Amino acid sequence: MIDWSLVIFTFVKVVVVFACVMLCVAYLTWIERKVIGHIQIRVGPMYAGWHGLLQPIADGIKLFFKEDIIPRNANKFLFILAPTLSIIPALMTFAVIPFGDYTTFFGLLKNPEPMRIAELNVGILYIFALAGLGSYGVVFGGWSANNKYALMGALRGSAQMISYELALTLSVIGVIMISGSLNLVEIVNAQKNVWNVVYQPVAFIMYLICGIAELNRTPFDMPEAESELVAGFHADYSSMKFAMFFMAEYANMITVASLATTLFLGGWHGPFLPPLVWFMIKVFILIFFFIWVRATYPRVRFDQLMKLGWKVMVPIALANIFVTGLVMMLLN
């Protein structure tokens, strides 16, 4: 017996979350351009709408009407598959992110409804699995175009993903040990009084660094590296395929920020304001941080990147797990 109301409700939630995420992705480009502009004492987009507010829409329309080029020597199937492969996992991760506690929408609903699409008891694993899947988009995109720059970008991308995904996952293990669950909602509930960042400051910083590396953003934007590799793995993409890579990047940015909020910053917990607002404030601050970092640091060299990953991040993460375990054992 299927509970139809549940099905409909979930569907509505999926649509709402999808729309909000797409809107956020579009406006993240605007925020990014504005913030970077102001950091460089410029003003950023100014003319499309009030202070350039319609810029993302104008960009979207422009990209829709661009010619969609597929290089003659490209592997057509993989070339088309790659952008899809990077955007779908990026959007699917939002299924398990808990945006807030139970809500009745100001008394509109009889039974309080949880503010998340699904409550998976292996939420973190699900997100990391999808993040791993997303890197295939980069690899296929770079390989299928049959272009040496793109191939170099893809190679660097895959090497970077492997080394940083490891450190990223290891940095989260401390949190999982403390809260004793892989379920994101339970992790948030465990932080009701004290945020995990207090217990796990090292893990938090490592998570941010590895998160930026995972996102392929400056200073770790090796797969794109426009000064050396033209545009890296998406050098041959145009039109909406290019836009899909970009949307995936920004959606991933929201994912990494939301996950950091959930794991380290107490999720939706916070005084006075409604849970959803708290969640959004925290996510926004983290996203601002990512943009800020991008505007500040130059790109690191590739060998330095690998060195940082394997010789610094992974050992620190392992040490962090060890110390966490030791302290937990001593306290109990």
Next chain:
Amino acid sequence: MIKPLVKGLWITLKYFFSKPITVHYPEEKVGSFPRYRGLHIIGRKPDGSIKCVACGLCEAICPAKAIKIEIGELEDGMRYPKTYILDGWRCIFCGLCQEVCPVNAIVLTPQYENAAYKKEELILDRDTLLKRGDEVKI
């Protein structure tokens, strides 16, 4: 290693809160400096006729070969340019024509907004240059 990283972040944050120095160009203008070399004019004599005596020096010196003159002569033996074509597209605004002109007829102006939609708009003949002389402030 950490200190310079934090310092960098601090500097960018400081700039984030400082006032942008952008000039919103079509609405606000910086203007050009007095000695800027922009699009030319040709001046008039006090009696209103063209100053140029068609000596051909500007045509000869122009490194971009932007000037073409056809020489005409009045009854009293005075030379004047029958046609005077200045190709604003070819011109590199070196200012040599102004420097070489014995009667200070051709002068570069500080006018800097010289973009045009059509090439023809920047090919200036004698009368256009004279008219510009009446209009453009030097």
